[in-house]
Amino acid sequence: MSQRIFHLYRYQIIPNERIQEKLHLSESELSVDEVIQRKNEFFIEAFRQIALQSMLDEIDDTGRKLRIKEVYPLQETTHNQFYVFKVAACKTVTRETENFETMSEEDWPRVHVIVWNDDEQQVLALEHRTSAFNKTNTLANLLAKRLNKVLYKHNLNVQIHPIFDKQSFWQLVEGHKVEQIEFKMVTPNMANISKALSDDLKALAKYSNSANTELTMNAPENGELNLSPKLPQLQDLVDYSSKGGGSIRVKYKGVRTKKDTANTHSSIITDEYTVEVSPISLLERIKNFFQNR
Numbered sequence: 001m002s003q004r005i006f007h008l009y010r011y012q013i014i015p016n017e018r019i020q021e022k023l024h025l026s027e028s029e030l031s032v033d034e035v036i037q038r039k040n041e042f043f044i045e046a047f048r049q050i051a052l053q054s055m056l057d058e059i060d061d062t063g064r065k066l067r068i069k070e071v072y073p074l075q076e077t078t079h080n081q082f083y084v085f086k087v088a089a090c091k092t093v094t095r096e097t098e099n100f101e102t103m104s105e106e107d108w109p110r111v112h113v114i115v116w117n118d119d120e121q122q123v124l125a126l127e128h129r130t131s132a133f134n135k136t137n138t139l140a141n142l143l144a145k146r147l148n149k150v151l152y153k154h155n156l157n158v159q160i161h162p163i164f165d166k167q168s169f170w171q172l173v174e175g176h177k178v179e180q181i182e183f184k185m186v187t188p189n190m191a192n193i194s195k196a197l198s199d200d201l202k203a204l205a206k207y208s209n210s211a212n213t214e215l216t217m218n219a220p221e222n223g224e225l226n227l228s229p230k231l232p233q234l235q236d237l238v239d240y241s242s243k244g245g246g247s248i249r250v251k252y253k254g255v256r257t258k259k260d261t262a263n264t265h266s267s268i269i270t271d272e273y274t275v276e277v278s279p280i281s282l283l284e285r286i287k288n289f290f291q292n293r
Contacts, residue, residue, distance in 0.1 A: 002271070002272050003269055003270070003271060003272075004112070004127055004269070004270050004271065004272060004274075004275050005127070005128045005267055005268075005269050006112075006114065006125040006126060006127050006128065006267060006268050006269075006270070006282075007125070007126050007128050007136040007162065007265035007266075007267050008123060008124070008125055008162070008163040008244075008265060008266045008267060008268070008286070008289070009123070009124040009125075009126060009136075009140055009160050009161060009162055009163060009244060009265075010122060010123060010124075010160070010161055010163055010190075010193070010243060010244020010245065011043075011122050011123075011124055011144075011158050011159065011160045011244075012122060012158070012159050012161075012186045012187075012188075012189055012190060012244075012245075013039040013040070013042075013043055013122070013151070013156055013157070013158050013189070014156070014157060014158075014159070014186070014187055014189050014211060015032055015035060015036065015155050015156060016152065016155050016156065016157055017032070017155055017209060018032055018206060018207070018209050030154075032155070035154055035155055035156060036189075039119070039154075039156055040117050040118075040119045040122070042151060042154045042156060043117065043147070043151070043156075043158065044083065044115070044117055045150075046147045046150035046151050046158075047068075047070075047083070047085065047115065047147065048070060049150050050068055050143075050146045050147060050149075050150060051068035051069060051070055051085065053146075054066050054067050054068040055067065055068070055069065065089075065090040066087055066088065066089055066090070066142065066146075067086075067087070067088040067090075067108060067110075068085055068086070068087050068088075069085065069086045069088075070083065070084070070085050071084050071085065071086055071279070072084035072279045072280070081116060081117045081118045082114075082115070082116060082117070082280065082283045083114075083115040083117060084112060084113070084114055084115070084279045084282075085112070085113040085115070086110050086111070086112055086113070087110060087111055087112075087113055087132075087139065087143075088108040088109065088110040088111075088132070089108065089109060089110075089132045089133060090106055090107075090108060091106070091107045091108070091109060091131075091132075092104055092105070092106060092107070093105060093106075093107045109129065109131040109132035110129075110132060111126065111127035111128075111129045111132045111133065111139065112127045112275055112279075113125070113126055113127070113139075113143070114126075114279070114282055114283075114286070116283065116286055119190075120190065120191075120192050121192075121290070122190065123163075123244075123286060123290075124140070124143075124160060125268065125282070125286060126139050126140060127275075128267070135263075136265065137162070137262060137263070140160045140162075141160075143160065144158055144159065144160050157211070159186045159211070159212075161186065161241075161244045161245065161246055161247060161262070162244065162247075162261070162262055162264065162265045162266075163242065163243060163244040163265065163266045164242050164261055164264040164265055164266055165242065165264075165266055166238050166239060166241075166242035168261065168264045169238050169241075169242065169248055169250075169261055170229060170238075172250050172259050172261070173227045173250060176250075176252050176253075177224040177252060177253040177254075178219070178224055178225045178227060178250055178251070178252060178253065179218065179219045179224060179225065179251055179252065179253040180216065180217065180218050180219065180225075180250075180251040180258075181216070181217045181225065181227070181248065181249070181250055181251075182214065182215070182216045182217075182248065182249040182251075182258075183213075183214065183215040183216075183237050183241060183246060183247075183248055184212055184213075184214050184246050184247050184248075184249075185197075185205075185212065185213045185214075185215070185237070185240060185241065185245055185246035186211070186212060186245055186246050187202075187205040187206060187210055187211055187212065187213065188202050188205065188240070188245065193240060193243040193244065193245055194240060194245065196235075196236035196237075196239045196240055197236060197237075197240050198233075198236075201213065212246070215237070219253075224253055241261065242261075247260060247261050247262040248260070248261045249261075266289070268282075268285050268286065268289055270282060270285060
């Protein structure tokens with residue numbers, strides 16, 4: 001039985017505008033606080049809407065034709081937090097016939113998308129299948145772009161980043177002369193993954209209405225950065241990023257290209273039967289992964 005690999009991502013749902021006075025809301029519209037309280041409800045509604053749009057063949061301007069179908073739960077239950085979608089990507093394949101002709105036709109390789117919509121977790125597990133998408137990052141970006149078109153009407157947007165083992169960052173810098181590190185962090189709105197960040201940094205991002213905060217560390221012209229897990233402030237930034245709070249780019253001295261943690265993922269491996277027949281058991285696998293971190 002074939003194996004299925006799922007890459008893990010964190011999604012954070014944040015307001016487009018946090019300052020209530022700037023919204024000029026009517027009496028029937030929700031306040032910023034009310035929207036934040038219902039953000040996970042709006043997120044699943046948006047997922048279902050882009051699924052409906054895809055099945056109705058409504059072409060948008062995202063440049064990639066997709067089909068999205070909800071396959072779990074078959075019936076909505078109270079306080080459900082676990083959802084499974086299939087996403088198929090349109091590809092063109094060419095084949096040669098016995099009449100020495102060449103024919104082109106559509107192919108729709110599909111992947112599974114697992115959504116854990118707990119407001120303290122907000123995890124996506126994206127199936128890695130290169131015949132559908134070369135990288136799961138591509139799928140994550142396509143989903144975010146479509147979801148944000150719907151979430152916009154609720155004054156919300158979603159940002160999706162890989163979850164990775166923080167040791168992979170330290171392996172990137174160990175034994176190398178590093179001249180630059182760039183942290184790109186989502187404005188925190190999940191207390192359980194942002195505890196390590198300073199209150200000043202969180203407050204600045206929140207009250208400035210910043211969606212992302214970027215921090216760049218540059219070494220002196222003839223020197224290199226001193227990077228160690230013993231530096232608590234650096235450890236905090238790495239910890240938050242590794243939990244899906246953002247990405248880190250590393251530039252070595254004398255090398256033009258940068259290494260990016262966005263290309264590393266934590267993952268779970270399961271079998272085809274589990275995915276197709278008993279997707280609910282995947283939730284326990286995902287929960288166990290985070291309990292053991």
